[in-house]
Amino acid sequence: MGSVGLLKNSAMVCAPLMATSVDQLIDEMVEAKSQGADCVEIRLDAIHNFQPHKHLQLLFKNKPLPILILYRPIWERNDFEADAHKQLEALRLAKELGADYVELDLKIASEFAKNEKSSWSSGCKLITSCFVDNVTSKEDLSQVVASMQSTGADILKIVINANDITELEKTFHLLSHCQVPLIAYSVGERGLISQLLGPKFGSVLLYGSLDGNAVPGLPSLASLRQAYGVDLMDNDTKVFGLISKPVGHSKGPILHNPTFRHVGYNGIYVPMFVDDLKEFFRVYSSPDFAGFSVGIPYKEAVVSFCDEVDPLAESIGAVNTIIRRPCDGKLIGYNTDCEASITAIEDALKANGEALVPCSLARKMFVLVGAGGAGRALAFGAKSRGARIVIFDIDFDRAKALAAAVSGEALPFEKLASFQPEKGAILANATPIGMHPNKDRIPVPEGSLKDYVVVFDAVYTPRRTTLLEDAEAAGALIVSGVEMFLRQAIGQFNLFTGSKAPEEFMRDIVMSKF
Ligand SMILES: O=C1C[C@@](O)(C(=O)O)C[C@@H](O)[C@@H]1O
CATH class of the missing domain: 3.40.50.720 (NAD(P)-binding Rossmann-like Domain)
Structure with missing residues (x-):
């Protein structure tokens, strides 16, 4: 078993704040800290009647955590009246008054970098960001990275539109190969694992929502810390996922992840919203993706994607557990239900x-x-x-x-x-x-x-x-189905890790958290 120490990656967990007044933002910053955020993101364009000097000074004076400041560009907002000049002024001021990070869209970052970056002496870091709507290839993404790099940014951030979980693999590839600090993820329910697995592949920051600020595809701060234990993830972390559609109802993550940690197994268990099984198994074929649970509606359909099927599962004609055999990478199907x-x-x-x-x-x-x-x-x-x-x-x-x-x-x-x-x-x-x-x-x-x-x-x-x-x-x-759920998960844990599940520990989680 892999040993698990403390803080195995340096990724920061950032809470995007939603409040529209400075007083509320200060309250939200305090709350974000108590829920486990390392930093917060504040959008200046969302503040009502934004008064740059006054509001920024107030925010920075009261900050309990590092602040990442951004100002959404005019072309993304119909109700936004300020011009690019106004945005740059606000961000420049934010940098001078004490922002820890300032984020600029690639479209205006080059201009800013040309005039500012050489005389940039504060400790504030520049993040150049870009939304990519349609990724056709890994090469496309590398080109975007190159143009972002030319802005002199300290950190690059790419948000990639993904219509299918299989498209996220390009994000993981980019993260693993990028030589500069990078934040990369996709949004929406199908993008969730790009946030959760970011630190494994090297993302320097991931986002988590404050309680009550839920956004589809954005994990909560509490789940990142308590369920997923993202601090402990590293490049060797084995990924296990529940293949299902829908998948949001599953309690698998709050059972399997703490159990992995309890026994010191370096693994993470994530919900995988899968639309196309064939494409899914084709794309996620690396040893990093070590095993899967299978839920609605795929238990019968996955049988044909397994290289070998255990006799009980074979006779049932349904598989709810798959492991990738380490010696040859073959997918072996079981039924623990x-x-x-x-x-x-x-x-x-x-x-x-x-x-x-x-x-x-x-x-x-x-x-x-x-x-x-x-x-x-x-x-x-x-x-x-x-x-x-x-x-x-x-x-x-x-x-x-x-x-x-x-x-x-x-x-x-x-x-x-x-x-x-x-x-x-x-x-x-x-x-x-x-x-x-x-x-x-x-x-x-x-x-x-x-x-x-x-x-x-x-x-x-x-x-x-x-x-x-x-x-x-x-x-x-x-x-109750909870009893079946617990027992099938115990069977899965044995297969995933190759060692005996701590049954009492798992039962206690189910009894206290379900
Ligand atoms: O039926 C279930 C429930 C499940 O799909 C879930 O919701 O976590 C996980 C499967 O392994 C199991 O067979």
């Missing part, structure tokens, strides 16, 4: 006093709603314990295919409303119905819940779904 879900149900029954001899699920009717990746894992698990499986799915062919594989019975989805299970039946939801943010929905008619002795929900956000609440009210023993 199956045992996780079935043991969660069995243990709940056991704790409830049911005899486990020969097996609590044996010969019981197991009603499964949803025949996708998670449903397949549940069905195979239930079959391995001798249950009799009845399957519903809106896609009847999919239900029939799974029923055939587990010697069960598929029924048309319309029959679910009037379906009468036999006494002692177990209900399992393996659809995303009820998952945050659509929390009020349940996959079966509420009236039918009284017929089940056990109700399991694979959805784990929220912890107590409406289905579970209703089932409990109807008298059933309920089993």
Whole structure:
């Protein structure tokens, strides 16, 4: 295992402030510091009735953290009346009065640099920035870097528009090869990992939002520090990611990252919003990307991208864990959902006093709603314990295919409303119905819940779904998807790191933070 020390990279975490008055900005600076920011970014053009001397002096006098000052250029804002001259004046003043960093757009930076940079004696650093809308090649980016460098900037900053996670690889390549201090990232949900992994590839700064200032694709300061532990990342950090769409609901990062740190494993676990699996695996093929969890809707589709598939996952036809075998780089697929879900149900029954001899699920009717990746894992698990499986799915062919594989019975989805299970039946939801943010929905008619002795929900956000609440009210023993989530993650951790997961530590996180 790689050893983890303190502060393995020198990247600063910067909080972009959103307030529009100087008083509020001062409050936000204090808050940013308490939430773990190393510096703050202040946009002068966002301050109402901006009075350069007065406001800058006030800000710098009260700063608890280094300040990065920028003034968005006129061509990006319709409601902005100042001209380029005004911007330059404000930034010049900011530099003189005590800004730690001044950011200038490439379009005006050359002019500024020509007149200013040679006589630049203050400790203020110049950041030249550029927004790149359409990156066609790595060479394109190198050219942008060259023209930014010619402005004499101390730090370069490139924000790249990315429509797909695979486009971020060019950013990582640029960061790894750039000889000058560079900040590079993409915005939006699909750009998130460029922020999170920036320090691994050498970015000198990454952004984190203050609590309450959430912006899509911008991690919060708290998550950067507490979940991701970005200070500890270095070039050797192994990247693990959850391939899913959507992906924002996952609690994987707040479970896996602290666990990596707990055992001293040099790894980071990030959400990966993937649109195109084929392109994803083609682009992220380096050993840096050491393993993946697989979520909705890709558990079945990823099977064909694995070079080898573990026999259990193969028979289920769904993979939720992939590791890149270090010796040959091959992708090996596993399924940790199956045992996780079935043991969660069995243990709940056991704790409830049911005899486990020969097996609590044996010969019981197991009603499964949803025949996708998670449903397949549940069905195979239930079959391995001798249950009799009845399957519903809106896609009847999919239900029939799974029923055939587990010697069960598929029924048309319309029959679910009037379906009468036999006494002692177990209900399992393996659809995303009820998952945050659509929390009020349940996959079966509420009236039918009284017929089940056990109700399991694979959805784990929220912890107590409406289905579970209703089932409990109807008298059933309920089993939360959180239990399955924890167990499948323990299985994944073992595969990712090659060593035994600290199960109690993981359980404590799940109990206290979910
Ligand atoms: O089903 C799940 C949940 C998950 O997709 C997540 O949301 O973190 C992660 C997967 O590994 C697991 O099989």
